[in-house]
Amino acid sequence: MIPFIDLAAQFAAREAAIRARMNAVLAHGKYIMGPEVQELEKRLAAYAGAPHCVGCASGTDALLLPLMAEGVGPGDAVITTSFTFIATAEVISLLGARPVFVDIDPDTWNISPQAVEDCLAAWTPSWGRPRAIIAVDIFGLPADAAALTRIADAHDLLLIEDAAQSFGGSLDGRRACSFGHYAATSFFPAKPLGCYGDGGAVFCADGERAARIDSLRVHGKGTDKYDNVRIGLNSRLDTLQAAILLAKLDHFDEEIAARQRVAATYGAALAPLGQAGVAQHIPAGATSAWAQYSLLARNGEARAAAQTALKAAGVPTAVYYPTPLHLQTAFAHLGYRPGDLPVCEDVCGRIFSLPMHPYMPDGQAESIASTVAKALV
Numbered sequence: 554m555i556p557f558i559d560l561a562a563q564f565a566a567r568e569a570a571i572r573a574r575m576n577a578v579l580a581h582g583k584y585i586m587g588p589e590v591q592e593l594e595k596r597l598a599a600y601a602g603a604p605h606c607v608g609c610a611s612g613t614d615a616l617l618l619p620l621m622a623e624g625v626g627p628g629d630a631v632i633t634t635s636f637t638f639i640a641t642a643e644v645i646s647l648l649g650a651r652p653v654f655v656d657i658d659p660d661t662w663n664i665s666p667q668a669v670e671d672c673l674a675a676w677t678p679s680w681g682r683p684r685a686i687i688a689v690d691i692f693g694l695p696a697d698a699a700a701l702t703r704i705a706d707a708h709d710l711l712l713i714e715d716a717a718q719s720f721g722g723s724l725d726g727r728r729a730c731s732f733g734h735y736a737a738t739s740f741f742p743a744k745p746l747g748c749y750g751d752g753g754a755v756f757c758a759d760g761e762r763a764a765r766i767d768s769l770r771v772h773g774k775g776t777d778k779y780d781n782v783r784i785g786l787n788s789r790l791d792t793l794q795a796a797i798l799l800a801k802l803d804h805f806d807e808e809i810a811a812r813q814r815v816a817a818t819y820g821a822a823l824a825p826l827g828q829a830g831v832a833q834h835i836p837a838g839a840t841s842a843w844a845q846y847s848l849l850a851r852n853g854e855a856r857a858a859a860q861t862a863l864k865a866a867g868v869p870t871a872v873y874y875p876t877p878l879h880l881q882t883a884f885a886h887l888g889y890r891p892g893d894l895p896v897c898e899d900v901c902g903r904i905f906s907l908p909m910h911p912y913m914p915d916g917q918a919e920s921i922a923s924t925v926a927k928a929l930v
């Protein structure tokens with residue numbers, strides 16, 4: 554079986570640098586909030602073009618912390634997409650607020666700004682007070698930040714960019730993690746910039762907001778960790794993980810470029826398939842970080858048949874996401890029904906993802922693409 558994501562190949566290519574960075578941490582012994590954490594935060598902020606970056610324990614916490622920093626809680630509601638990983642909406646419920654799910658754009662699969670507008674126009678007071686929009690950059694493609702910023706500003710809402718999958722992507726000359734009042738990314742190992750465990754980071758433009766996040770990630774610390782000025786979390790980024798990320802960051806642009814080549818190879822080979830295999834639309838001015846390369850089959854049966862044929866040919870596939878969040882059991886209490894968000898439900902019913910990583914041997918992307926083309930005809 555071809556690997557779906559080849560972290561071993563990445564480690565083999567970067568082993569010396571990764572080990573050297575890790576050895577430096579083992580030598581200085583500052584495992585918690587060591588100097589690598591600050592060094593990484595500075596480099597990530599510069600990379601993303603965001604004034605502030607605060608490392609934290611996971612991508613999930615990177616979404617939770619901004620909501621905590623803004624006092625989102627019971628009586629509040631947050632608008633978000635239903636086509637995402639559970640973490641995006643879980644953090645809203647965890648704080649006692651209500652997720653309000655809206656539909657996606659049929660071509661980019663990102664939250665539809667029109668659907669957000671429609672949702673606000675038809676707002677039901679029992680949902681609570683609308684406080685924020687969380688837009689996900691799905692599979693690495695930044696959401697429509699300009700339209701969403703206009704809506705957020707017009708309704709006095711916070712805009713949070715869930716950039717868990719999109720570090721390295723860009724839109725109209727700005728990098729992912731620089732949009733909205735806050736952005737959140739994940740360093741889960743399989744993400745475009747992944748560490749060797751859990752990790753995440755919050756980005757924001759405002760220094761006062763960044764200071765609040767910094768306090769919240771260390772138990773609501775004030776002048777020091779034994780002066781506690783708010784209820785917070787233990788959500789620090791480990792020094793060892795920061796060290797690994799620093800070593801990987803040195804080659805990150807090459808990796809993003811390699812992902813573009815894989816995506817271009819897939820795109821060229823699959824374009825003739827027409828409706829039998831429709832790839833994610835990347836709008837002009839956008840670059841995806843290609844956390845995933847996904848396709849829509851004609852229907853669920855065609856997807857199942859293609860996945861079976863591909864597996865037999867040694868090509869692994871995955872389905873992100875089989876169930877939209879509004880129909881997840883965990884959100885059953887919100888009362889959504891099949892048919893409420895038809896675009897999202899249609900996409901979940903026929904989407905699947907192909908192997909995608911920057912270390913494919915020469916010819917592998919071509920060979921996968923031709924196998925996929927045959928499986929989908």
Ligand SMILES: Cc1ncc(COP(=O)(O)O)c(C=O)c1O
Nearest residue numbers: 611612613638640641717739741
């Ligand atoms: C869109 C999205 N949001 C949030 C998360 C949560 O990140 P983590 O797994 O680092 O907590 C993930 C990833 O797993 C994700 O894909």
